[in-house]
Amino acid sequence: AIAAAAEAILAPVVGPLSGRHVIVTAGPTHEPIDPVRYIANRSSGKQGYAIAAAAAAAGARVTLVSGPVDLAPPVGVTVIEIETARDMLAAVEIALPADVAIFAAAVADWRPVHEAASKIKKDGSGAAPPLAMTENPDILATIAHRSAGRPGLVVGFAAETDDLIANASVKLNKKGCDVIVANDVSAEGGVMGGAENEVALVTSEGIERWPRMPKGEVGRRLVAWIGARLANG
Amino acid sequence: AIAAAAEAILAPVVGPLSGRHVIVTAGPTHEPIDPVRYIANRSSGKQGYAIAAAAAAAGARVTLVSGPVDLAPPVGVTVIEIETARDMLAAVEIALPADVAIFAAAVADWRPVHEAASKIKKDGSGAAPPLAMTENPDILATIAHRSAGRPGLVVGFAAETDDLIANASVKLNKKGCDVIVANDVSAEGGVMGGAENEVALVTSEGIERWPRMPKGEVGRRLVAWIGARLANG
16 A cells, blocks of 8 residues: 555656646746845746646646745756746756746846946945846747747746736747736736736737636646647647 | 733743843845836845844844845744835834844845836847936934934944955944944855854954854844843943
8 A cells, every 4th residue: 555655656647748848937036236135026936836836737747947936846846946047048948858838937137247246335425336237038039939949839928017918919929939928917916926816828819818816726727728739739 | 820821921021131122123125126126135034033033032122124034023023024225214213212223134235216117128229228226225324323312222234245354343433333243244154044143243342253153042142242231331
């Protein structure tokens, strides 16, 4: 009985994503200014972790590339912890090939050009030191535009405060991904850091609005949607 | 027996800081760039929370003004949660008068001049938008230099990566506080975010170096040091 139970735990889950490798990114990235300061995006990582858990429960082998968050690793998921956008891109590229890549992380668009080796001191002038910024690599666009080794299905996220669907549609085309999961992160939307999410799926075929639901349920529905898409593709 | 136990829990702790009000700041501050981005200092808040817990255990009434951290409120401590340096200063001023103020928070020295109301978008140029920064209020200096309502004992912290004691001595004089708890946050020091700390107390009388010890023990020793100082003063 113990052996059978152990086998059940260790045996791969059989489900709609059995035999598939799914990469999920989650959480924020932290871009260092100096040894004690950084720039970050607000992100609890909850939605990405919920998607990774749902993909594993659907039978996928899941690699979760995660920025700094305070969440337990989902059961059966390989978690790779990174800090910066550059490290996140490198970790995703190392994790390839994959059947599906889901970019749920809130990657910082910009980073300081230079990371100071020592803590930057106030100079007594009352003025702040100039903080030269540069664009981070675009992980979603980089992976979606790969000629070799592009995952069969690339899922992007758009967290927007204004013109949600319009911005998501622009992003779908510009990034070269197959679907954008758009969510409203304005204060009025109220989903940031919370337990629920309200998203719309934007593809070249149209827009599918989902009602507000727990992030775990968004994860399961997204994984079911992906499973159906792979079965039809 | 139950009534006696309840009374024991509810009764004020009697100790060296009985009847004293102690304000402690802890954690980082987050300075918003726009609704989804912010600048922050690295700080787990562990040392400040340990000091607040030790002060409460020594009989003090404790007000803990805390930036965003992932720690449980210490037993018997009033926690006021804030996000920015400006909010932290306002919360400290509202909490006055106090016998002792211990500024253990890692306050951001600078903040973006403007917080954008909407998420800042990449403009397609590949260049980053300029991020104009301004100095935050200096909470330690502001409170230590008050003519009316200055706490009897003002404790500052200096987290430095270089020239620890020299920088701490300069800070002691410039900020007008009574003691600086100096700690080395360089990568080699290795205390950042960890469970241990290695500090030196810098006063006008001299330097007292403490060995590396758990942050809880640093809190208890600092509270004992403060109790002795108040008894002698």
